[in-house]
Amino acid sequence: xxxVEQHPSTLSVQExxxxxxxxxxxxxxxxxxxxxxxxxxxxxxxxxxIRSNVGEKKDQRIAVTLNKTxxxxxxxxxxxxxxxxxxxxxxxxxxxYQKVTFGTGTKLQVIP
Amino acid sequence: DTEVxxxxxxxxxxxxxxxxxxxEQHMGHRAMYWYKQxxxxxxxxxxxxxxxxxxxxESVPSRFSPECPNSSLLNxxxxxxxxxxxxxxxxxxxxxxxxxxxxxxxxxxxLTVT
Numbered sequence: 001x002x003x004v005e006q007h008p009s010t011l012s013v014q015e016x017x018x019x020x021x022x023x024x025x026x027x028x029x030x031x032x033x034x035x036x037x038x039x040x041x042x043x044x045x046x047x048x049x050i051r052s053n054v055g056e057k058k059d060q061r062i063a064v065t066l067n068k069t070x071x072x073x074x075x076x077x078x079x080x081x082x083x084x085x086x087x088x089x090x091x092x093x094x095x096x097y098q099k100v101t102f103g104t105g106t107k108l109q110v111i112p
Numbered sequence: 113d114t115e116v117x118x119x120x121x122x123x124x125x126x127x128x129x130x131x132x133x134x135x136e137q138h139m140g141h142r143a144m145y146w147y148k149q150x151x152x153x154x155x156x157x158x159x160x161x162x163x164x165x166x167x168x169x170e171s172v173p174s175r176f177s178p179e180c181p182n183s184s185l186l187n188x189x190x191x192x193x194x195x196x197x198x199x200x201x202x203x204x205x206x207x208x209x210x211x212x213x214x215x216x217x218x219x220x221x222x223l224t225v226t
Contacts, residue, residue: 034214043116043202043217044155089154098143098206099168100215102154 006090006103014111019077021106023090026071030092033066033073034100038087048075080110115139116218118203124224127193133221135186135203143167144186145215146178147202155202155217161186193225 005024013019023033031052036044050057050064050073057064063076073092077084090103116137125131135144143162147155160168161180175197177189186203200222206215 036217041219043204043219046214046216049214098145098160098162099157105152105154 004090004092004101004103006106008106009104010107010109012109012111013080015080015082017080019075019080019084019108019110021075021088021090021108023073023092023103024071025073025092025101027092027094028071029094030071032093033064034091034093035062035064035075036089036091036102038089038105040086044089077108080108082110082112084108085110116203116205116216118201118218118221120221121219122222122224124226125190125193126226127195129193130189130191132190133188133201133203133223135188135218136184137205137216137218138184139205139207139216140183141205141207141216142183143206143208144180145204145206146176146186146188147204147217149200149202149220159188190223193223195225198223198225 003026007022011019034049035047037047038044048059048062048064050066052068055066061078066073088106091100093100119134145160146158148158149155157170158172159178164180175192179187200220202220203218204215
């Protein structure tokens, strides 16, 4: 994988609302798309991932969608809570290659 | 146990010092990574070890020297660093599952070079 664009760079939502973060990649060989949450003073934590043979994956309040044709993937957080406030990074990896390419990050603030 | 530990948490060193960062995991992962993260930026890959052998070096300056003594430990030896090397250094490990690698990160070492 090479470039991953991530938008928006900052996002503020009211508690209980939904948040959506979008990423675009360029490498057609990309087939694994993880999302990481990084809280202040901590390392990134894998929160959900999706592989290229799946269009959507959901885990409680978090869902990820993938459009391989358009090379887009998105993170959806529903019923946001203050503890969801963090920086979120999308990432992609091509094949069995070990290198992950990260997006530029989105700082999410959930306002109580 | 899905924990990657890193020591020390904070490190301040002068440009002539020699220091080492340590990383440990007991998840049986055979790939381990060093990343550098500057403030408000994504992690940047530095090195990857696979089965205790260096498999990726992202053109990192020789003042950073990685070492993988065994499958659970990863070190990063630092020598003659520059102030611009101040950053959060993250260690990660991964397992190969379902056709992809899932990476687990440690909390990082906050390095300040004076």
